[in-house]
Amino acid sequence: MLIAPLFLLGLLGLGLPWWLHRLETQTTEREQFATTRFLEASKKRIHVQRKLRFLVLMALRMAFLAFLVFAFARPILFKQPEVAAVGDDNVHHVILVDTSFSMHEGSKLAEARTRAQQILDNLKSGDSASLYAASASVTTLAEQTSTNEISKLLPALSADNGRLDLGAMVAALNGLLKNSKAAVVLHVVSDYQLTSQAVRFADMIPDVVNGRAVTLDIQQLGSKTPANTMVESVLVENRSSVIASIRTFNGEIAGKDKQVSLSINGSKTQTQDVPASSNGLSTVTFKDVVFAEGYNKVDLLLTPADSLAEDDVRHTVFDNSPPATVLLLTADVKSLGVTYISAALSTAPRGYVVEAKSINDFDARVLQRYPWLIIEDLGAVNASLALALTDYVHGGGAVFAALGPHSSSVGTVPVLNLPLTNPAPAKDQTATLISQIDTSHPALNDSSGWNNINVRALKVVPTSDDHVLIAQNRDTPVLLERNIGAGHFVLFTSSLDNTASDLPVKPVFVSFMAEMAQYLSNEKLLVKEQVADSYLQLTQSGGGSGQVEDPNGKKLLSLQGTTQAQEVLLNLTGYYRVFTTAGEVLVAVNPDRRESDLTPITAKTLQDWQASVTGAASAGVVATDTALVAKPSKDANEIEIWRFFLLGMATLVLAESLLGNRCLNFKTGTF
């Protein structure tokens, strides 16, 4: 590269500024004079400064040209790898033991301990080792310590209820091994379920930092693929029937091989045989099931147990609470709007009973009995009721209000105090159609059907406190929400009868009212069934967080934590009790169903993985020998530095411009 003809030609160009500067020096630096006998040297040596300035300018220009030449030559620095590869004693053995739910199967965990011990036994003196447990997250058990210390930790290894994802595992390892400068041998001891493979294959390739060599040692457990049966899902129908789906992976269900028992709140009520199925999926229906009022624990247990007995039981929560009562304040209890609202809410999955009351006859003191309410015509609300509603919302209540017929005669929206005007006549038909919907709002997840809704909305100018959820255009909000204190106030700027809007007679109204009811009652926020090793969002459990008890009855939060904790890890299977401001809620936790599928990753995929990580060796080879540590690629040790030259050129151009500009001010000293 450095003797390339073009490079040498470019270097010759360095002579150009030198030659030009010599010309400049000869013509302007000195002037001849007849005699200097009458001259006296100036105290200020300006010509020296000027000469220096010209020299610096010349140096800058030559440096610029040199940088240009080097930048085009694309030089490369060869960095010495920090870790010697082959034969180097300085190798870091990282042992990852799969402790996910599937490791409960048979004697996999014991076999994993044995493999880990074998790896430790084969380490050479001077090698360091770390031990990590890999499940839903990677847990550090021992980091770069002696083999004896790690050996002591192995018996304590136990499987949990989480799910292993190899991509997430490698991502976690990247962070853990970032500072390790030694060559790394990854010993991954796992059953390598097909479901643990990352969605993107590239996610399973660890980062190579500082040219560090990384070698993958695949330690696969279990020589055969066992069949496994589990209760996949449970559905309660008509508050009296329980339908259980039974699935067998890697096999089929023979008749009378398995029984499934139903327990309600811990009491075994019914047992049935699992019907035979060639495709591995059977359905069992339990009829005439009697549930207690409120939350019920519904357990389905398969017998006899198989090699992975932990997934033979399925926990479910069924809320058998009676339909909730919703207060509807209206100017006319016999209006069409009341009919539409009542009909929509009665068909909601939760079931609501609408209690319609006249605004004029309503005693505001009973507001606190209702967690949320609907106001059909907010314009009919008088000042005292508006004040009571403000207090109610401030204290945590929720209101969904519409601007009914009386609203067009008032100038301000009660409670929200927003200016209210009648809209100008629509110029065309599209002016009344919906144009914007905030689908991120919990009450508007299903936005289909809104496009052809015609709404003649009263014109409300929202403030910065208001969140516009649905709008016709920027000036005309149709649905807006304001958080007041601990509560919410949702305003529909048209009426809920079909005089000013055709929303109530469209199908979307039913789903909209159901979702709005769930949102305002906080019911939608809490997921009652979760997978193990996920997090329960306490802020979604109904207002502020509360105490949480795990399936063993252990309180998970301190007194301070009950007000500050944002989430709780659900690492056990069973029922968690969550105490919220709205009452006690049960959350059923089951293992991820993908952990029950014990089908392994294909040998070809494992081979590709190992080849991608190490660039050597084939799958199945136990690469505990340090000689198998991959050599860092040549490319990893090459650093292209032409970018630095470009950066330097930019700096030089700036400096040259500044200095050259000063030199331009030079006035010749001739007479």
Add this chain to the structure above:
Amino acid sequence: MAATANKNSPMHLLDPQVLASLSNLELVAKAAVEGFVIGLHRSPKFGFSQEFVEYRAYGEGDDPRYIDWNVYARTDKTYIKRFLGETNSHLMILLDSSASMGYGSQGLSKLQVGKFLAASLAYMSSRQHDAVGVMVFADEVLSYRPPASRSGSLQGVIHALDKAEAKQGTAIHKPMTRFQENIRRRGLVAVISDFYCDTQELLDNVRPLAVQGQDVILFHLLDPAELAPKLLTSTLFEDMETGHAVEVSPAFMQTEYRDRINAHISAIRKAASGMNCDHVLINTSEPLDKPLHSYLTFREKRG
């Protein structure tokens, strides 16, 4: 540029810039002298013509061209004609060609102007039948032609002048010594130089000439940039003779330098006056009438 003469006037031929455009030095001398002569008011004192005055017996050294052969035929004796203004003297021109004489801020160096002046003097003297000689010197005598009034001697003088180049340093004692050794006859001596030498040294070398009876006129050539420099910024000046470099400031050149050069000129003039010599300061940008006029006045006084 001090050339103020009208282009249509004969005086413009005295402008050094105009003379510089002429092809050879002899032509320069003729143009300058003719321009000068034509421009002169006719005056008995400065009569400068071919008007016959008297006969004189031929003596050794006289130009045979001026022998009146008619008189010889009648009397068998050789007489030569004498004309108005002719004094039958001789002129020795000493031209300094040191490196400092090569300086010129306006395209024309002091040496070139010195050559013009020397050639003009030689031509004018030749027209008056004076014997003319030349000595070109720097730190040594570079060429020497003794005074002669013979036919062709003017061409020889002009040729010697034409060859002069500005180089080397100045050593005024060498031409003076050489001059004293070779010239015994009393006459006129025109020293053309910028006189960048020690005043005492000049005194020491010129005084013997004066004692010897020579009439000495010092033509002191200086460039306008030497007399009144206008410097814009600090400049590094290199001495043309020694190569010594000095960085000077504009303020110095505006004040201190002018005082120093004026003091030097005064010292030269004073020294010349003390030796009964004439001193003519010549600004090389000005026409040559002033030095030629000075020469004629000088010659008249001595004549």
